Amino acid sequence: MTGRGANGRRGLRGHAGKTSALARLLHKECIELLEAYRNSESLPSSPVAGDYLVSIPPLVPQLSDAEKISILRAALKECLRLLEDVITREDADFSDEDSEYRRKRKTVRDRLGHLLASTEQLVDGHKFEAEVKEELDGQAAGGSFGLKKWIVRVLQELVHWTGQTSDTLHSLPAEMEKTPKTMSRRTRKGGAGKIRK
Template sequence: MAGRQRSGGQTGKAAAIARLLHEECAHLLQLYSKRESLPSFAAPGGQLVTLPPLGAQLSPVEKLCFMHAALSECLRLLNEAIKREDAEFPPEEDEYRTQRATVKDRLGHLLLTTERLLMDSKKCAAGVAEVPDVVDNGSFALKKWILQMLQDLVHWSSQTSETLKSLLMETEKAQGRTRRAANRHKGRLRK
């Protein structure tokens, strides 16, 4: 029972981090869109990070495994975007760059937290579009790619938040059943 309680606590913590990350990613996208005068709605060309269709038959833990894989790829792409953006454009400290660092740190923290929840699970993989050689396509192509990457971050952080919320509800239901069964057992022992 202690293991289950700890798992519920870890799941709750991960769910809270995921909710916060999603809000921070949406704010980062808004800051970037405003800064670069680009629309914040989905760019043509689809997502950079993709997953196989996640059917209803998958458990929340199995879905979380795929969300973890998607977010891992998002972190890799974010690191690449930061490197390219800082090389292409003069780094100046502003709200966007501060928010970008916050998102990077929070995403890393969420990945560590969800990894602990998935210790006994199989590994899942996400598909990733090839990172374009933006040198050939100019700075506007880089800006569009960064926009698309940020949209992916918003999408996958939202999906992860929902998955963790489902997992938390499932864990709380299981803990409630365990407590009720333990209370019934105590009641029988007293008689």
């Protein structure tokens, strides 16, 4: 389906603004989650080295906003899958009943699910796939310390991709706001007096 009316565009603009705020909040919570994990495991604050686990098609300028969001959404879907793998493994290997880290982990997982649902309305039918270069099973062979390093890498991915998504979404409302105004100026110049503001 192509072409949205003014009401649909306004609704989409409002939805993009809410989704942007959700992404910004999630990004902040992912940073806090990584910090909480490092504190709970007494790990150094320096990043675990290595390439990004999740790879996506490049976000080149020629892509539409909907395509960019769709690509980032694919990365976030893989991040959620990795986080769920981490939760399953942690719950099996470590029996911490309750902690700040676990509470934050649940919040991030739930909020990431909400962001995926919210961005679905902005992708305009575009579908892209992301790939995970290294899976958990291959890394967990390093024992308990190997698993902890892997978990830090997954949490770093969450911080990175939620940050990218937040930045991209943050630029959308302003762009969407410009479009109707430009069109209405052109319409007035063209002398189509029937169209009202």
